[in-house]
Amino acid sequence: MKALLVIMDGLGDRTDKTPLDLASTPVLDSFAKKGMTGLLYPIGIGFIPGSDTAHLAILGYDPFEFYKGRGAFEALGAGFTLNDGDVAFRVNMATVDDNWNVLDRRAGRNDYGMKELFAAIDNMEIDGVKIRVTHTVEHRGAALFSGENLSVKVSNTDPHKENVRVEKAEALDKTGDHIAKVVNEWTRRAYEILKGHPVNKERVSKGIKPANIPLLRGAGECFKPEPFEKRFGVRPVCIAGGALYKGVARYLSFYTPDIEGATGTKNTNLIAKKNAVLKYMQDYDFVFAHLKGTDSCGHDGDFEGKKAFIERADREFFDGLLDKFDVVVVTGDHSTPCVAKRHSMDPVPILMYHKDIRPDETTKLCEAQAYRGGLGRLMGKDLVPIMMDYINKASMFGE
């Protein structure tokens, strides 16, 4: 028996008519008619979910127990191995002026020469700490600090806004003294290497902003939770493009193949992803597939783009896929309303299908109907256990 969980990142929305309400989705509609819909609170009522904490919860792991900082997922997703005592960060390549005022936190969101720039600052050693970095997508990457006396109790250097100075890393308690010093020295050396780098000269000559400083945030550490297979008794695989989602899945010991054409952006190759799901479901019982485009459009306030991505997913991804599984769930990890351009507390529509599920009266996966769906209001952490029951993998409480 096979289970499919599809997370469309930031799927939910607000306002009278949402992208899901207005999107033409004949394939999802046919499963909504045969199945049940409802509303999902990924973490709980009254929380604005991050993508990282929400994915942990939806995959059946309480984020209040298992969340150890986003940097750890980002580094795992980028292919690093985290050992005890290591500290990992997310990295943004940014553009700063000579006084380290941030002109663009994302260096124009342009990845021209980005791999080379990350490579130029890889493998530094400062005060006995080895620092690895690697590029992932766009202006993003991951950094891994390995050495003695490190701690995640260190603040971000990314100020999270523009036209202010790069922040100095500060220790958040005594254990953070050493890493704060190393981070600040590393940032200084990286800037010296990047500011005169030939790739940045090329970028400027092409009218692209230079990527001259790495900004760090989200210090995370190694932690080894019980593998998903042990917890739920099924062999899991993750089909995703974005490093964060692969990282969360690796953290839970999912198999996470690289999918050609899966970019973790709204231009991702959805047909390649569908084919990957069909291929890997032969050897794995639980497939977690992640589509990022809905969230990216929500952050950009692009209502039409979000609706168009949902429609493309219906045609290119869901068609010919959902009927191959015994239990299917389609939902989001949170809402990213186009009017808000950020994650919100709004619950996310959810669709569940199994051949013996009792159909409710809803006919479409959308906000306009989900509130009266038969699933009612679910919490993220309850989702995988319910799916497991439909494929006879859940166990009884009591006798």
Ligand code: ZN
């Ligand atoms: Zn998300």
Ligand code: ZN
């Ligand atoms: Zn987001």
